[in-house]
Amino acid sequence: MRAADRLVTEAVRRGGAWPAVLAVASVLGAAAELALPFALGRAVDELVAGGPGATVWPLICATVVTLAVACDALGVWASGASGARSSAWLRERVVRHILGVGPAITRRFPEGELVIRTTLNTEEIGRAPEAVVTGAALLIPTAGGVLALTLIDPWLTATLVAGITVIALVLRAFLTASTSIAGGYQEAQGDIAARLVDALAGARTIAAAGTADRERARVLSALPRLRRHAMEMWRANARAGVQAGAVVPLLEVAVLAMGGLRLTSGDLTAGELYAAARYVVLGAGLGSALGHVGRLARARAAAARVAELTAEPSRDHGTRSLPHGPGDLELRGVGAGVLDGIDVFVPGGRAVAVVGRSGSGKSLLAALAGRLVDPERGTVSLDGVPLPELSPSALREAVGYAFERPVLLGGTVGDAIAFGAGASGEAVRAAARAARADTFVRRLPLGYDTPLARAPMSGGERQRLGLARAFAQGRRLLILDDATSSLDTATECQVAAALTGELRDRTRLIVTHRAATAAAADRVIWLDAGRVRAFGSHRDLWSDPGYRAVFQVAAP
Incomplete structure (x- = not known):
């Protein structure tokens, strides 16, 4: 006592x-x-x-x-x-x-x-x-x-x-x-x-x-x-x-x-x-x-x-800023939870999908990549700087997250998109357009100034606002953890076009269970039982029956 x-x-x-x-x-x-x-x-x-x-x-x-x-x-x-x-x-x-x-x-x-x-x-x-x-x-x-x-x-x-x-x-x-x-x-x-x-x-x-x-x-x-x-x-x-x-x-x-x-x-x-x-x-x-x-x-x-x-140890932060760089993401010898011995290098500006069966560690890998959690062993670096050495402001400005079930915080819809980013009004609207949320937001009674409590939204619309928040914040690395699962096919294609278009200057790590999303990515990290089974293009991996089984579809 x-x-x-x-x-x-x-x-x-x-x-x-x-x-x-x-x-x-x-x-x-x-x-x-x-x-x-x-x-x-x-x-x-x-x-x-x-x-x-x-x-x-x-x-x-x-x-x-x-x-x-x-x-x-x-x-x-x-x-x-x-x-x-x-x-x-x-x-x-x-x-x-x-x-x-x-x-x-x-x-x-x-x-x-x-x-x-x-x-x-x-x-x-x-x-x-x-x-x-x-x-x-x-x-x-x-x-x-x-x-x-x-x-x-x-x-x-x-x-x-x-x-x-x-x-x-x-x-x-x-x-x-x-x-x-x-x-x-x-x-x-x-x-x-x-x-x-x-x-x-x-x-x-x-x-x-x-x-x-x-x-x-x-x-x-x-x-x-x-x-x-x-x-x-x-x-x-x-x-x-x-x-x-x-x-x-x-x-x-x-x-x-x-x-x-x-x-x-x-x-x-x-x-x-x-x-x-x-x-x-x-x-x-x-x-x-x-x-x-x-x-x-x-x-x-x-x-x-x-x-x-x-008594639970809190995360310590450093004081370093990120140097000028493309957003290279590297996980070296990382282990945490089900993940063990993860060695991955994601070149800056690339879109990389993370796939695997349930329980393989996809969401945990995404959390480690943006330092929502720290690894039990190994290091995670962004442009050569270990994430624990970054100052809170440098980490916050560099990394943007979007989740499957986003929690919207703030007084208004615009505040929810700018939450944590301090983005200007034009930057908020640009992020909403990239997330294909601008159209339905403008239909709200007060547009971007509509209080969240007076803005009833579907699951897909909430996901689009969550994506817009990530786009407004992440200047160098975007992490999407199954963040398009509630979007209809047409909207998902439009968001994918934005990811490969106006957002292509940022590194994108996309956790998904859809073959079409993996196919649109530059590379795919295939996780199996907490380890990287393969790291390559969707086209090359598709010939493997085990990879096709991840999406539970037959080969074309």
């Missing part, structure tokens, strides 16, 4: 000035609570004796009460503000790290799990400043109660110290048990979220297959586990609450009995006995830290889960 505890400590520090405000309010409030029994005791003695302070001390009591209420209100405000700042800082850090790691992080953490850890778990950690500061502030009334009882009558102190020791042991055991239980509860939440995201992604398939009931049962299969952890947490909280709560009345009885004896012997006044009874309650107030300890336990458990995310 060391990494989790460090994260919780950092969350407290990132609360800005509000944890300090909360600490001041808690300390002043604790001081007011400590002063109130003394003031009330003096007021009682003055009223009974009819002394000159019979008017002053009630006013002092009212002032102390007002201060305690004001400190409590300020503490509530500071708790909320510090939690919001801590959660915001942590969410920003986690999201930045997830995006820095790249798509590789989803191999270990499902998307739903990432959502839970980024939202609910960071919110739990954000409550740590309030739990730590307010819980620690409870030590002040405890210490003050011990000191005050010692000043009133040392014989009363030993009983209070014994009770506080019992309460401290109960809280320690509760923190350990609650951290473990909360971790299981949060894990079950993540499991449900991951299954739900998968079900939403396949909602049309589920509806078509009529398996909604079965899928609902699968998504909610972790509910019994969630309930079990919730019940365990409730039992642990109830058990600790009963144990800690039972100490307070026992302490009061013991102190009142001892104080009564001291009163009859004349060693205590009635006011001192009242104050002693109040200080016992304050001293044993450590038991009220149970709620704060519970929040701290949930924060520690959540921090352990978030720390697993931040």
Whole structure:
């Protein structure tokens, strides 16, 4: 739990000035609570004796009460503000790290799990400043109660110290048990979220297959586990609450009995006995830290889960720029996942198709070529520069991606095409024309300024916008990962003409399962079981029955 505890400590520090405000309010409030029994005791003695302070001390009591209420209100405000700042800082850090790691992080953490850890778990950690500061502030009334009882009558102190020791042991055991239980509860939440995201992604398939009931049962299969952890947490909280709560009345009885004896012997006044009874309650107030300890336990458990995310190594970038070059792409001794020993040199300005059966590593090869993921071994270079040595801006400007199911980001259609590229309006329209998207975009209510939410599109139209985004961004290398699969034959031919026409000055790596696309390319990389089986022209490879079988067609 060391990494989790460090994260919780950092969350407290990132609360800005509000944890300090909360600490001041808690300390002043604790001081007011400590002063109130003394003031009330003096007021009682003055009223009974009819002394000159019979008017002053009630006013002092009212002032102390007002201060305690004001400190409590300020503490509530500071708790909320510090939690919001801590959660915001942590969410920003986690999201930045997830995006820095790249798509590789989803191999270990499902998307739903990432959502839970980024939202609910960071919110739990954000409550740590309030739990730590307010819980620690409870030590002040405890210490003050011990000191005050010692000043009133040392014989009363030993009983209070014994009770506080019992309460401290109960809280320690509760923190350990609650951290473990909360971790299981949060894990079950993540499991449900991951299954739900998968079900939403396949909602049309589920509806078509009529398996909604079965899928609902699968998504909610972790509910019994969630309930079990919730019940365990409730039992642990109830058990600790009963144990800690039972100490307070026992302490009061013991102190009142001892104080009564001291009163009859004349060693205590009635006011001192009242104050002693109040200080016992304050001293044993450590038991009220149970709620704060519970929040701290949930924060520690959540921090352990978030720390697993931040422990994933992110991609480091260099500072180099690309030299002037044609866009030569080279993979030398590359291995990653199913790919092993990939040695390929793609001359700049060429169109190269990547083909192979499902699972042969086509998409992984495309991801490696543009550094969406890094190889486990070997190097990938563009114009002689290893991709990790490039600065983020140099890599972003050089490489453009288009995917089978593009996710469009931005406020408008034009923003979606220019996303990440910073392209001008004319460059956006030129890219759209090359992707054969300009015609349907102009038919939209506001053309390129149409908000994405008001621009319903077919799968093929979305793919064309994804292609336009890649064309607007990739100045030297275009990577198309099955990015024309939803286009009709005529549109695909037009896009292919653009790839061999106005875009022929860029290197093009095209993952495809269509023979016509492979035939239009200059060269073909044929992957088989994670290795390059052949690298040549489509015409030369077509004579091989194994190559023809990739497209599941017979030889002409």
